[in-house]
Amino acid sequence: MNAKERQTLQDAAKAGATWKDLAAIIGVTDRTLRRWREDIEEEEEYPEDYFQGIEDEDRRPVPKNAAQILAAIRAGRAAGRQELIETIQRQAAEKQDLRTLLALLKRMDNMDK
Secondary structure: OHHHHHHHHHHHHHOOOOOOHHHHEEEEEEEEEHHHHHOOOOHHHHOOOOOOOOOOOOOOOOOOOOHHEEEEEEEHHHHHHHHHHHHHHHHHOOOOOOOHHHHHHHHHHHHHH
């Protein structure tokens, strides 16, 4: 994964792209992308050698660049969420209507699920 591809993913995630949109950018299904995320998160919960020697045909290998892909998505989402929070704070100070912005923030939080 090169820097341009990583930046594209970060920008899309920052803009609020769904898992389906992000998967289309990298050329996999949204199910595959979510599975990578779940597998990586699961592996992070256990010691390094936990899965060594386990022969599980159902367990598919996760590509080496999957961690980079997910890191780019997380970075983009974090940047987008921070930008939205700053916009909400700025508009709160200006006493504007916050309903739309709060709905957007809630939507971004739900996208990670």
